[in-house]
Amino acid sequence: MIDEKASRHAVVVVGGSRGIGKAIAKVAASEGRPVVLVARSLEHLAEAASEIRIEGGEAFILDLDLCLAGAPAHLEEFLTEKGLLCDVLVNSAGYGLRGAASVLPIDKQIGIIDVNIRALSELTLHFLPGMLRRRQGGVINLASVASFLPGPNMAMYYASKNFVRSFSEALNAELRFTGVTVTCAAPGPVATEFLDHSGAGKVSLFKILPRYPAPYVAEHVWHGFKSGRRLVIPGFSAKIAATTARMLPTGFLLFVVGRLQRRSSDLCPCGSGLRYKACCRATHKANGRKSRT
Numbered sequence: 306m307i308d309e310k311a312s313r314h315a316v317v318v319v320g321g322s323r324g325i326g327k328a329i330a331k332v333a334a335s336e337g338r339p340v341v342l343v344a345r346s347l348e349h350l351a352e353a354a355s356e357i358r359i360e361g362g363e364a365f366i367l368d369l370d371l372c373l374a375g376a377p378a379h380l381e382e383f384l385t386e387k388g389l390l391c392d393v394l395v396n397s398a399g400y401g402l403r404g405a406a407s408v409l410p411i412d413k414q415i416g417i418i419d420v421n422i423r424a425l426s427e428l429t430l431h432f433l434p435g436m437l438r439r440r441q442g443g444v445i446n447l448a449s450v451a452s453f454l455p456g457p458n459m460a461m462y463y464a465s466k467n468f469v470r471s472f473s474e475a476l477n478a479e480l481r482f483t484g485v486t487v488t489c490a491a492p493g494p495v496a497t498e499f500l501d502h503s504g505a506g507k508v509s510l511f512k513i514l515p516r517y518p519a520p521y522v523a524e525h526v527w528h529g530f531k532s533g534r535r536l537v538i539p540g541f542s543a544k545i546a547a548t549t550a551r552m553l554p555t556g557f558l559l560f561v562v563g564r565l566q567r568r569s570s571d572l573c574p575c576g577s578g579l580r581y582k583a584c585c586r587a588t589h590k591a592n593g594r595k596s597r598t
């Protein structure tokens with residue numbers, strides 16, 4: 306049983322070993338708050354923690370795969386051992402995959418649901434009751450500008466971020482006047498490893514849109530959270546992208562985003578093993594036209 310009065314209030318950053326999570330942890334630590342970094346790679350966690358300590362902050366690390374059963378309970382145990390409690394939870398762990406859903410490996414796509422949706426929801430629901438009991442703290446959930454539209458050639462990722470924004474904004478409304486805030490962060494492209502790992506960095510859409518530095522995004526998200534904001538969209542171009550996505554017809558968005566997220570070397574989604582241009586675009590399009598006439 307946790308002795309809440311004796312425990313110190315920590316900022317727990319899930320996905321805190323790299324990118325946006327690490328940058329948010331640094332901002333929180335610079336305010337004198339103990340931070341707990343959670344991710345799978347012990348090496349990256351140790352590097353991030355030492356960067357925080359060099360800057361005068363206090364950091365704890367836990368290597369944990371969020372896809373394992375009982376991950377929230379394991380994290381809770383770790384916090385109790387260290388005499389900490391989760392005052393602020395930052396859900397920054399996540400990944401995406403670019404390509405047609407029918408071609409990408411199924412297990413990796415379902416993994417997006419496991420990390421971006423299931424783990425984020427489980428952690429949020431696990432730590433919220435304690436925050437509500439104490440009437441303070443809150444949750445920052447990383448969605449994306451992708452949460453405002455469907456994203457052909459990155460379908461599972463966009464859908465997962467749609468869930469994150471919907472879930473977080475609804476929780477924010479449910480928790481009004483409780484002293485606890487849930488903030489949804491919806492950045493546009495950010496200069497982190499995410500873009501290379503997902504394959505998104507190579508397509509036109511992510512080349513057109515400017516990439517914001519992670520520390521810039523982290524400052525905006527953290528200050529937005531502290532002001533009790535429901536939604537934070539850091540950066541002018543991201544705000545324009547989100548507003549445009551909400552105004553334009555879905556059919557038009559599907560066409561434009563699908564085109565800008567496809568590469569000429571992509572395999573055709575029909576499973577022929579041929580390139581899209583040589584297969585569907587040439588043959589099937591012609592057949593489709595014929596069958597419609």
Ligand SMILES: NC(=O)c1ccc[n+]([C@@H]2O[C@H](COP(=O)([O-])OP(=O)(O)OC[C@H]3O[C@@H](n4cnc5c(N)ncnc54)[C@H](OP(=O)(O)O)[C@@H]3O)[C@@H](O)[C@H]2O)c1
Binds near residue numbers: 491
């Ligand atoms: N970068 C962008 O352009 C961008 C834009 C909008 C929104 N976002 C969202 O912002 C969040 C952070 O993105 P980022 O750019 O900082 O990504 P990143 O640099 O790839 O970092 C992802 C973090 O999540 C951790 N992680 C991934 N899978 C995990 C698992 N199964 N268990 C535990 N930890 C796991 C990673 O550490 P390990 O691999 O060591 O586990 C790492 O710390 C993501 O949700 C992303 O979708 C990113």
